[in-house]
Amino acid sequence: MSALLEIASLSVVYNGVPAVDGVHLQVAAGESVALVGGSGAGKSTVARAVAGLVTPTAGSIRFDGIDLTAAARRRGRALRRGMHLVFQDPYASLPPGLRVGEIVAEPMVIHRIGTRDSRRAAVLEALEAVRLAPATDFAARYPHELSGGQRQRVAFARALVTRPRLLLADEPTSGLDASLRLEIVDLMTELARTQGLAVVHITHDLALAGHSCDRIVVMRDGRIVETGSTATVLANPSHQYTAALVAAATGAH
Numbered sequence: 001m002s003a004l005l006e007i008a009s010l011s012v013v014y015n016g017v018p019a020v021d022g023v024h025l026q027v028a029a030g031e032s033v034a035l036v037g038g039s040g041a042g043k044s045t046v047a048r049a050v051a052g053l054v055t056p057t058a059g060s061i062r063f064d065g066i067d068l069t070a071a072a073r074r075r076g077r078a079l080r081r082g083m084h085l086v087f088q089d090p091y092a093s094l095p096p097g098l099r100v101g102e103i104v105a106e107p108m109v110i111h112r113i114g115t116r117d118s119r120r121a122a123v124l125e126a127l128e129a130v131r132l133a134p135a136t137d138f139a140a141r142y143p144h145e146l147s148g149g150q151r152q153r154v155a156f157a158r159a160l161v162t163r164p165r166l167l168l169a170d171e172p173t174s175g176l177d178a179s180l181r182l183e184i185v186d187l188m189t190e191l192a193r194t195q196g197l198a199v200v201h202i203t204h205d206l207a208l209a210g211h212s213c214d215r216i217v218v219m220r221d222g223r224i225v226e227t228g229s230t231a232t233v234l235a236n237p238s239h240q241y242t243a244a245l246v247a248a249a250t251g252a253h
């Protein structure tokens with residue numbers, strides 16, 4: 001089976017300083033992958049390159065078999081409609097003056113997708129998918145009338161409404177308390193399975209990554225130092241750096 005997202009030999013250099021150096025990563029539809037590493041490891045830069053927000057210095061990014069780095073700008077933009085980014089601060093990213101229903105509908109309005117009625121149906125379906133029920137009740141609320149976890153669910157509903165095939169979530173749980181963090185990572189894995197999404201979850205928290213994702217990829221200094229199934233990486237890390245992260249995450253000495 002070919003992967004939905006295939007990153008090969010990706011390098012990004014900022015002002016002469018390498019931030020990402022020869023990264024290979026493949027993510028299949030229905031799979032949730034955690035990209036883990038400390039501050040400055042280059043995780044966000046990988047996501048930004050996939051999303052077209054930074055230009056790679058070398059390498060290729062294939063989405064659904066098409067090389068985004070070689071595609072013309074316009075075609076690249078059209079292809080990237082099949083992916084959606086969720087950032088860390090759900091409160092800052094939700095316009096305070098709009099109701100949840102309007103916020104979730106926004107990507108469809110921007111991309112001129114559907115009619116008023118079909119948009120409303122899609123909004124309610126997306127709110128149900130992220131378990132904000134009753135959806136009609138949540139659609140009528142404002143962001144300040146929601147908890148932090150509910151706000152992040154709204155951000156995911158907004159991400160889902162245009163039916164993306166790839167979800168890139170960059171530290172989507174920071175600012176949430178421990179139990180909400182677990183709820184959000186469970187939700188991402190559930191969405192991968194039920195909606196056939198490819199999910200890339202960027203986090204510095206290995207314990208959180210290990211909670212429910214299928215595979216863990218560890219980055220350090222712009223490079224991938226380890227990749228494997230979640231169970232294998234946690235139980236039997238092959239790289240010293242991963243072993244240190246596992247020890248820190250499990251409280252072992």
Ligand SMILES: Nc1ncnc2c1ncn2[C@@H]1O[C@H](COP(=O)(O)OP(=O)(O)OP(=O)(O)O)[C@@H](O)[C@H]1O
Binds near residue numbers: 018042044204
């Ligand atoms: N726009 C930029 N201009 C110059 N350097 C940058 C820029 N963005 C990131 N960097 C540098 O690139 C390196 C990788 O940063 P990146 O944000 O990708 O790491 P990260 O693993 O996501 O870290 P964090 O967990 O702290 O967000 C860092 O050394 C950072 O200082």
